[in-house]
Amino acid sequence: MQDMKQYIDEAEATLLHTYNRYQVVLDKGDGVYLYDIEGKKYLDFCAGIAVFALGYNNQKYNDALKAQIDKLIHTSNYYYNVPAIEAAKKMKEVSGMDRIFFTNSGAEAVEGAIKAARKYAYLKDGSTDHEIIAMEHSFHGRTMGALSVTGNPKYREAFQPMIGNIRFAQMNDFDSVLANVTDKTCAIMFETVQGEGGIYPATEEFMQKVKALCEEKDILLILDEIQCGMGRTGSMFAWQKYGIKPDIMTTAKALGCGVPVGAFLMTEKVGQNSLTSGDHGTTYGGNPLAAAAINVVLELFEENHIIDNVNSVADYLEQKLDELVAKYEFIKTRRGVGLMQGLVFDKPVGPVISKALEKGLILINAGTDIIRFVPPLVITKENVDEMIAILDSCIQD
Ligand SMILES: *Cc1c(COP(=O)(O)O)cnc(C)c1O
Numbered sequence: 436m437q438d439m440k441q442y443i444d445e446a447e448a449t450l451l452h453t454y455n456r457y458q459v460v461l462d463k464g465d466g467v468y469l470y471d472i473e474g475k476k477y478l479d480f481c482a483g484i485a486v487f488a489l490g491y492n493n494q495k496y497n498d499a500l501k502a503q504i505d506k507l508i509h510t511s512n513y514y515y516n517v518p519a520i521e522a523a524k525k526m527k528e529v530s531g532m533d534r535i536f537f538t539n540s541g542a543e544a545v546e547g548a549i550k551a552a553r554k555y556a557y558l559k560d561g562s563t564d565h566e567i568i569a570m571e572h573s574f575h576g577r578t579m580g581a582l583s584v585t586g587n588p589k590y591r592e593a594f595q596p597m598i599g600n601i602r603f604a605q606m607n608d609f610d611s612v613l614a615n616v617t618d619k620t621c622a623i624m625f626e627t628v629q630g631e632g633g634i635y636p637a638t639e640e641f642m643q644k645v646k647a648l649c650e651e652k653d654i655l656l657i658l659d660e661i662q663c664g665m666g667r668t669g670s671m672f673a674w675q676k677y678g679i680k681p682d683i684m685t686t687a688k689a690l691g692c693g694v695p696v697g698a699f700l701m702t703e704k705v706g707q708n709s710l711t712s713g714d715h716g717t718t719y720g721g722n723p724l725a726a727a728a729i730n731v732v733l734e735l736f737e738e739n740h741i742i743d744n745v746n747s748v749a750d751y752l753e754q755k756l757d758e759l760v761a762k763y764e765f766i767k768t769r770r771g772v773g774l775m776q777g778l779v780f781d782k783p784v785g786p787v788i789s790k791a792l793e794k795g796l797i798l799i800n801a802g803t804d805i806i807r808f809v810p811p812l813v814i815t816k817e818n819v820d821e822m823i824a825i826l827d828s829c830i831q832d
Pocket of ligand 1: 540541542543574575576577626630631660661662663687688
């Protein structure tokens with residue numbers, strides 16, 4: 436077998452260099468642990484960026500996928516398939532939304548949400564200059580539409596022009612939203628908990644005021660739950676804790692727990708008055724294999740009481756992270772909800788994350804100064820202790 440260095444050299448000679456990757460080649464996973472090709476073990480507090488909620492190598496999940504592979508992988512959306520119908524029913528149940536469109540990724544779910552909102556507004560007044568208000572520091576994906584609503588100028592700069600008529604407001608600053616509302620506003624969109632932008636949950640007040648504004652003016656509220664959804668914050672979707680409901684929501688990441696799949700969902704009102712036959716499509720979206728993944732994920736969420744586990748472990752994780760905040764003066768604060776937490780440093784966290792990797796702990800950042808914790812949702816308090824012990828020793832180093 437080649438060694439790690441050889442693989443990495445080959446990767447750098449062939450893959451487009453869009454990532455500065457950590458110098459490790461991962462090989463297999465089991466529960467909350469990953470192993471590299473040399474057999475070194477890592478405790479994983481990244482979960483493939485909030486994807487592998489159930490942990491690795493879950494037997495029931497693997498078996499369900501294998502069974503579907505042996506039966507039917509793909510048909511196209513010209514025909515119906517049972518796994519997709521079941522996945523749609525289950526998603527309606529857990530979200531309380533009415534209509535769903537399956538995509539292959541988060542960015543595509545965001546694209547679909549934008550199209551649905553524009554079409555909704557177009558059907559009302561026939562004009563084609565509607566505006567969307569998005570948030571500074573947001574992240575919605577890398578395709579042109581999703582990038583256009585991503586509030587990080589660095590990601591957008593070289594790819595101008597973006598799609599038009601996007602305005603940016605400040606998350607959790609209702610006045611800044613109000614200041615951007617015009618007669619042309621068709622949607623206000625944000626992540627219920629900002630992920631890449633630094634783990635900023637929407638405040639209760641902000642959510643309520645934006646929701647009321649949207650209702651008053653028939654503006655659509657689009658919530659991006661791609662990272663914060665699927666149980667991560669202690670409810671199936673993060674918005675469910677606010678007692679409001681979006682008009683459109685997006686999901687992906689943990690939805691398929693590793694099989695690439697996303698979705699955008701909407702209320703019946705939007706469903707009946709936006710995208711219709713011929714308006715939108717996808718070759719792969721919601722194919723039998725992807726839908727089988729969603730089905731088994733939702734079954735396992737219920738059977739294994741995943742959300743209860745999030746709620747019982749999250750308090751402990753918060754407490755342990757708060758102890759680090761108290762211990763080190765260069766750690767400024769902790770922010771987050773459930774198993775989506777950020778530890779905010781007053782300096783770049785890159786060296787700590789690299790050190791952690793050396794010591795067998797996988798962590799990621801959110802921006803340069805924040806360590807992001809988005810572990811598998813099946814972690815235990817013992818896993819938290821193990822993580823904290825390694826992290827603490829890395830910080831000391
Ligand atoms: C990851 C992410 C996306 C993009 O999802 P992809 O599957 O990478 O296209 C969009 N929005 C949020 C909030 C995300 O975290």
